[in-house]
Amino acid sequence: MKKIIFEQTGNVVTIILLMMTMLQAVNLEQTHSENTLFRIEFGYFLVLFIIWIIIFGLLRFFISKRSHGHYNREKGEFSVEDEREQMIQFQTIKISYTVLFALVIGSLFISFLSYFLLSDTTIMIKLIIISLCLSIVATIITYTAIWSYKYIKL
């Protein structure tokens, strides 16, 4: 159970930092007035994101070394120790898939509505980034919660 909590906590941090990196890039774009064809400027969140990816990668490496085969860093949150965990994983994926599907539909609907309700394209883009990232975060939290519940119950 610890491996799932570790992996998914790391994934949540990764998604949030990615979201902040993208939002900051959108903000920075607004500060420039030159009309160039294509340019993306990233802020300090990109540096934080890269640092986090390195730290998370190293943590995964050391934890997988010390876990005696319980945690596989290549499989991450899909690491299973035996057939019982495989069954827990299968049931968890089924529920998480349903949750993700509903949230993505919701995000799609928000994106569609924002086109009609918002005149500011920057706010619209930010809203889409936030809704999609939060959908992923909610799915990760659902996966962790269901996995932990099934692990304790079974």
Next chain:
Amino acid sequence: MHILNNVKALRKEKGLTQSQLAERVSVSRRTIISLEKSNYTPSLLLAFRIAQILEVSIEEAFFMGGDTDEENNF
């Protein structure tokens, strides 16, 4: 129907701990705990392995009982 088992009694007869049995059949101790409580129904392969380690027939270790449906199926 529900699959019940005598694994706990048979394991104690053999003088094995849950960890030792888990190690011999290549599963986690948590799986043995869950299995002994009949919360988890093992696969046929695992059931055979356990019976083999405990030196009993599979029918002695596992049997049908109860009317509740288990949800741990694929």
